Amino acid sequence: MEYLVSSAVGLLTAAGIYLILRRHTFPVILGLALLSYGVNLFIFASGRIVVGVPPIYVTGAAGYADPLTQALVLTAIVISFGMTALIVMVALGAFLETGHDRIDMPDGEGDDQ
Amino acid sequence: MIDLALSFALGCFGLGLLMNLFLLLRGPGLPDRVLAVDTMVINIIALIVLYGIRSGSGINFEAAMLFAMTGFVSTVAFSKFMLRGDVIE
Amino acid sequence: MNHWIIAPVIMPAIVGAVMVLVMRGNLALQRAVGVSATGAAVAVAAALLWSASHNPPQVYFLGDWPAPFGIVLVFDRLAALMLLLTATLALIVQLYATGSGWDARGRHFHALWQFQIMGLNGAFLTGDMFNLFVFFEVLLIASYGLMIHAGGRDRLRAGVQYVAFNLVGSTLFLFALATLYSVTGTLNMADLAVKVAILPEGDAALIRVAAVLLLLVFAIKGALVPLHFWLPGTYANAPGPVAALFAIMTKVGAYAVIRVFTLIFPPGTLATGTLIADLLLPAALVTLAIGAIGVLGAATLARLAAFAAIGSIGTLFTAIALFTPQATSAALYYLLHSTLATAALFLIADLVLERRGTGSLRTARSPIPQSGLIAALFFAAAIGLAGMPPLSGFIGKLLILDAARNHIATVWPVMLVASLFMIIGFAIAGSTLFWKPHEAVGEPIAASALPTSALPFIATGILLGLLAALTIFAGPVTDYLTATAASLYDPAPYIAANALAAGE
Amino acid sequence: MTVEILISALLVIGGTFGLIGSFGLLKLNDPMKRLHAPTKASTVGVGTTLVASVLYFAIFKGAVTWQELLIVLFLFITSPITANFLSKVHLHRNMVSADLPPTGTSRNWATFEPDDDEASDGQSHS
Amino acid sequence: MLNRLFPHPLMTLGLTVTWLLLVNDLKIGSLVLGAILGLVIPLVTTVYWPDRPKIRNLPAYLGYVLLVMWDIIIANIAVARIVMFMPNNRIRSRWITVPLDLRSPEAITVLAATITLTPGTVTADMSACGRALLIHALHAPDPDAVCDQIKTRYEARLKRIFE
Amino acid sequence: MADKGLRLYRVHTPTPPLRQNGTLPDMSLALIAALPFLGALFPGLMIRAGRDACALAAGSVTALSLLLLGMQAPAVLRGEVIQTRIDWLPALGLNANFMLDGLGLMFAGLILGIGLLIILYARFYLSSRDPMGQFYTYLLLFQGAMTGIVLSDNILLLLVFWELTSLSSFLLIGYWKHLPEGRQGARMALTVTGTGGLALIAGMLILGQIAGSYDLSVILTQKAAIQSSDWYLPALILILLGCFTKSAQFPFHFWLPHAMAAPTPVSAYLHSATMVKAGIFLMARMWPVLSGTDAWFCIVATTGLVTMLLGATIALFKDDLKALLAFSTVSHLGLITMLLGIGTPEAAVVAVFHILNHASFKAALFMSAGIIDHVAHTRDIRRLGGLRTLMPITFAFSTIAALSMAGIPPLNGFLSKEMMLEEASQTIWFGNPWLIPALATLAAMISVGYSFRFIGQVFLGPPRHDYPAPPHDPGFGLWAAPALLAALVIASGLMPMLTFGWLVDVSASAVTGTAITVKISHWHGFVPALWMSLAAIAGGLILALFQRPLNRIWLALPRPEAKPIFDAVINMIRRLAHTLTARMHNGSITRAFAIGTVTMLAAGLYAFASGTHTPGTRALTPIEPVAAIGWVMLMAATFAVVLYHHNRLLSLVLVGVVGLIVSVVFIYLSAPDLALTQISVEVVTVILLLLALNFLPKQTPRERTGRRLRDGAIAGAAGLGAAALIHALMLRDFAFPTVAAYHIANAKSGGGGTNIVNVILVDFRGYDTFGEIIVLGIAALVIYALTETILRGGPANDRLLNWPKPQGRAGDRHPMMFVVVARLILPVALMVGVFMFLRGHNLPGGGFVAGLVAAITFLMQYMASGFAWAAARKTINYHGLIATGVLIATATGIGAWFNGKPFLTSAYTYVTVPPLETFELATAALFDTGVFLTVLGAVMLALASISRLATRAGSSTNTRPFDIDPDAKPAGKS
């Protein structure tokens, strides 16, 4: 399992980064989403992988998946959801202002007014 | 016997998932791919239930319910987008 | 248990929520309530500062769970200092925003302002690494809202970049935290301090990765080269008062570096050794150089201000990277100074831009209304940022140089030459903006078109006055800071206050 | 034993139908044909499996779990809508009105009706 | 009085049952809570369902449900055979127009859903006036028979139930 | 040493007595320096009261300062050193410590005395259009800074004042804002002196660290320690850089003439009498500890000599009166520098004496040049001449001052020049006994030349008739100050001992650190200096007479012009800076991401590689076939996202699949809460993105292959890094027992719930959740605010208004079947939401998931019947939901206070109300209600806001739930 999880984290991260390196906002946003899947799995796995244990408290359970990392992932999911919603809207606003959705601003300086 | 049947069913739905994946990647049309995803959700629900039987716990059934609901909503949303562009109009 | 410790977090949260609930449509009420609330935050922070200077670190056990199992707030001298700085800056800049009418150019300005304060305060108070992440996000998302307040092409485009970059930063933070937890099994800072110190040798490499990733996260927040690219566009395009408030945002990174790398990974730790300082010092010096070069080469006022901010960050992190009590004390002094000075510069830049229409430093324009007054303010802010006397920048610079006496060959030349570049850059900018109007082209801007409020000038004046006060009262201030720095390098009371419980 | 056989049979049937549904997706060569496979076979496949689960828990675990019924109900209610939407997409993207039989009414098939922003009761708000 | 208390009796009942299915027990507490929710939720959601139809003939409705369930099983066997054993080039797909006598949106929807769930047919579209359904039949050598079966087997029954 | 100087008597008193009055610090010294600063406020405030009031205020302040200084003078003259110590920043050693000794007294007197005269002069010099308040403010600031320098007993304090002089002189030089020369001159002066100032900071800090104190009175006792330190030479060079730039020594002399764009009172004050002498002062101040080494002699004496010669030569050929005087100043400063550099006490005494003399005659000359400029409207020597008769008064005092500058007896300039020549004649430069005497004589000769030229070409000769304005003597106010100075020139020339002798005594004593009594006389016999002096006067006369032909040669010679070089250098640096900055910060966030990623990788790799790592020993978890299938799907879908990312809709579908599979992974790994949250968040995100994609381009353009490969490499490396890291982590045991064990053990007993994750979320770490819902709330508020902003007007709004009518859309906006089913699902799904909420504490679910389920349910309704229709059915106040949610959560937390517990302390109890079963009541549920409301409100507000954009873009809103009406008359189109 560990190999599967770590390779999945790796590919999600790589794909996320690759898309983040694109020059348009839409793929960048998708890249951020993939990256956040990657990191969520990463956090989850950082509590170590267990299979077939009860997800809730029962007496005499053999063990549990680390509940703390789960809680952390939950928080991370929620926050990244809010962030994604926000960047989508900002990107849309920028697109409506300019008529294109390139993420780079060609103007380093001088014409930024 | 049930275990055997369970494994069989698991295998079927698992194989089904791989077939869905193939259609998802092959297409050719977007509706096909959306259909593949929709079917994928159904197969996943089946897998969740089968695992529930195997582990003797129905704790994930609500998750399955939510999968069904969200799968439906996203299929409709994608379709609506392809039809109209605006999902909520 | 002292419930006042959490007041800086929940007070703005309540005020922000109430604003959204019942005064959405009433700007006047929002202004009154917002300013009063921030004023109250200043009062609370001042009282807390007094408390901190007379008490050892105090811990607030949220949910009444013992550390390290629940989340704790740890209130000490450093936290108190940051709280007071935040509240003061927020209040002054809020006055500016109100007086200049910026707050009326979009919705929810004052609510976002409160949430911004809440996020900052939460980050300064927390004694839990993951909670630090959460409050980073709170302060970031509020800052996104403020950054794009009032909209506009460039602002939104820069906003996308700002948000995107910080989202990557947040992801990195999560990677770092997971690594940290995965090695030590805890998130409480005091507990981490204890555990990292006694970590088995074989875990060193992984904990070093965690430490470095954290450093990078904070470097993004602090805009350290080469992770600073988000700053120029953001600061140059943010609304003036927001850019001014953002002066504290980079300091969150600085705060976090100071906190984490004196408490959890102090220089003497076996696992990390001098790793952090080795990476931080060169980065800080390069940041300083790039800031100074940017000031010298700036073609617009906004960029000038942004690079001045970068330069001040470089200076600040240079001091931090020395990781000695003396240097940290100097760093804290410079932190106070540079926050106020950067904010003042952004407010003044806004005053100019609102009147001049363009921030170009290449072309002359018609004289602007209130030119003399604004020129004087600009001159003062420039003095502050370039580190010239009589304002506190000079003292800060001397403190840092003095603390860096073992780095004369590296720190000194960079700092001094950077100062020179900034002096020249500011001189050119100031003389172009305020001395060149006679050969100018373009329509003069009618004074009547501007808001008549004196508040913007008063607010800017107060900021500069604070720089002067920081100079005059440098003695008492450094006394406090010296004690603060000393407490940072002797974390035992901090850890003891957490009353760490044994497992299970 | 009988129930065990029953449950096993349901599971086998469910798995088989599920697989057939997914297989049909690949085998059938036209988008409209493909639509038939999952809306029927998969729905029944998963439905049968769920019924097996209800029985299993009721009999072997002594705990009746009814949520499966809700899931089945939900899938049965929604799959015609899914099919409807995907058909409309197919009609919209790949076909023209002339390919279809007439409606036998005065109006065309809804998908091919001209954009009704102004035509119907819509009010443009701008 | 009873009407005022239970403005949507069928729905309240349905929701209460749903609640019991969800919580998976039959305790009094669950029943009470389920009933409360069954009362409140229709009140909250009724605005989204104006002109809620009345089911006039509940036994007929239940009979219809059983009929359709049976047909679904049969349909699936049929479709499975086509999918598994019939070469693509021999599958004779057709578009079929089914003129409607039903007028209630709910009834039409039930009919359309039935068509999709039963033998080899999918409801693909509806005429813009709502008087005809467009059906795609997977393998229908005799399209008229399909149309007739729909009209007689399902539509007639639905007309009795809803109208 | 003593036998060399005929005029020098040395009295050895090892340490001058310090005077500190009583226990209270004597504030008077601080007050002398502070008064001008305080006074700087007045002119600005008084300007409304008139120019006289303004000048009077400035003058009074200066006079008061001078008076205070005078009151201290007797003690200083007695040989005491007065000190004032005020602690300012003891931690650094920066304290407001002042001291007044002879040197300080002389300089302070010079600064304040000439300052007073300048204030008088400026009152009449400045035109009515000039903002006089500003002028006096700047002038007083400068005066205070100068006074501070000479009174400081703390070198850090001295640095403060030093930099202040640079700043205030910047303001004064640029005072005439309309003159580009003023602007450029001010910048040049600031740049050069600023550079020196920074070097000085470094030098002084090093010096202080060698000496162990930043107090001058301590440092001055540390000669041995300082001169034997390894850091002596760097410190010396840095300090001298500061001095040379300030005092315009070669090669930094070029800024001074350009600073002459300032109004003449400024030139007279700053550039002859005071500021340029700050460097001289500092060399004199540090003379006891820095001088006497070879390095000192080589650098200082040589620089002084070169400057003296060069300055004089240039002055000879300048046609602008002020430029002539400026270079003459450069030359005289060189002279003084050379004297200090020689390093003997005798030379130092002469230096001190010449400082006084030069200040007196040069200030008078500057004022004179100002008067001529003022009345004749030109300072060009070529356009002047014959003013002797037209301006007799000006002629008189100008000539006296000029003759003193030339060193003509019996004026004071003569006295110090002779003494200088005498010292020069005894100085051996690198074994060469005649080089310095010869060059000094040559410089003196040129000095005579330009002085005579000044007199001859300005005043002598016949009056002309082509002056730009008719010259005449100015009013008394304008000539009073220079005349007074001219009188001083004569007086000190005739009676040097009476006028300056006592001052030279004490200040020379201070410089050399030994008590000195000088004797100044006009005749010393036939010493070499006499011959040198005579040669200089004769040669100078010839130079003056043949200036015009020499000028032609001068003009023909190639001379490097400092200003263009300086400008070119500065411009080049600026352009370089600009280019570098612009190239680096070109607005490409993409590149920033690439750089950032590489940085993270490199830093992480370095950190790992430089630490010890023992691989983990945990057993691998076996792989089940289903897991393998999930893995294949996840990998394939992720890869497909990248592969198909140009097709945005498809890539969105694929991202949805990735999210779906991640949710399943969570279920598989026993984390159902995560799965619930992930899948519900997923669908809302997808819908948001679809709403946005409706406006955005549907395709992403392809990028260059090279770029893609580069990005692929970076991304691949990052992926490998993340994978390797998590793999290394998963395979080892925790170094310590984790805190999660406590959560597991206490969830039920302490938190009252069996869903450990939920108990962590609402209890153990409820504070995180508190922050998290605020994040969500803010996100929605920002989205709403931005929508409002866009719709308020501007390009975005215009774009929406002109949005092209979509082509090729399908008909049937709200398919009837979907509407009917959505209506049916709504109540059931809401019930599911409530269920998820209620069971969350014990089973997977909770407020967050419930909120999302409710939101999705409403969303479905909106998708089915349109936003407008659904919203018209029921107006839900989304803002209110968010705020109420946050407030409920906060109030729940605060509620614990009343129980004497900290924020967010939970409480739960089991309640039995017959006939119901026992159930649990927990504050956590209340908190979760806050979560629920916030989530619901936030999601709905966000979606509602974005939907409004489509409405603005011309989407119509419907008043009926669906467009098909089967019940309508079948009469064709409606």
Ligand code: NA
């Ligand atoms: Na479906």
Ligand code: NA
């Ligand atoms: Na929760």
